[in-house]
Amino acid sequence: MDVHQFYEADQRRRDSEEHVYGDGWTDDADQHATYRLSWVVDTGELYLVREPHPGGLLARYLDELHLDQADTDELRVEVLLTEPSEAAVQALLEGWEQVADDDDSLVWLRERVGRAAAAG
Numbered sequence: 001m002d003v004h005q006f007y008e009a010d011q012r013r014r015d016s017e018e019h020v021y022g023d024g025w026t027d028d029a030d031q032h033a034t035y036r037l038s039w040v041v042d043t044g045e046l047y048l049v050r051e052p053h054p055g056g057l058l059a060r061y062l063d064e065l066h067l068d069q070a071d072t073d074e075l076r077v078e079v080l081l082t083e084p085s086e087a088a089v090q091a092l093l094e095g096w097e098q099v100a101d102d103d104d105s106l107v108w109l110r111e112r113v114g115r116a117a118a119a120g
Contacts, residue, residue: 001076001077002074002075002076002077003049003075003076003077005077006047006077010043012040012042012043013040013042013043013045015042016040016041016042016043017041017042018038018039018040018041019038019039019041019086019089020036020037020038021037021038021039021093021096021100022036022037022096022097022100022101023035023036023037023051024100024101024105025037025048025100025105025106025109026101026102026103026104026105026106027104027106028103028104030050032052032053033050033051033052033053034051034053035048035049035050035051035106036048036049036051037093037096037100037109039083039086039089041086043082044082044083044084044085045079045081045082046079046080046081046082046083046089046092046113047077047078047079047080048077048078048080048106049075049076049077050075050076050077050078051074051075052074080109080110080113081113081116081117083116092112092113092116093109093112096109
């Protein structure tokens with residue numbers, strides 16, 4: 001679903017505070033996009049937004065200059081898990097600041113989310 005559909009599907013998402021855990025997550029299999037990771041306080045949803053970047057390697061710099069921005073219908077949402085506890089989300093993501101901007105950083109994130117889902 002796109003980001004507009006995501007927020008339209010549940011009013012709590014629109015009204016809730018969100019915590020952002022980086023906007024430069026990457027996937028080596030998807031070279032022309034970066035991902036933003038956020039947690040919605042009222043729903044407990046930890047989700048990714050895929051933002052396509054026609055600029056490829058220059059995408060992060062174009063973002064900083066607000067050039068070549070994707071339309072909202074191009075922003076795809078993936079809910080990774082639902083965790084109502086902020087403390088649990090913070091524990092799950094401990095160390096994210098050191099890896100979020102690394103190449104293929106979504107591997108680290110998906111491994112953590114997978115372990116949490118299996119335990120949960």
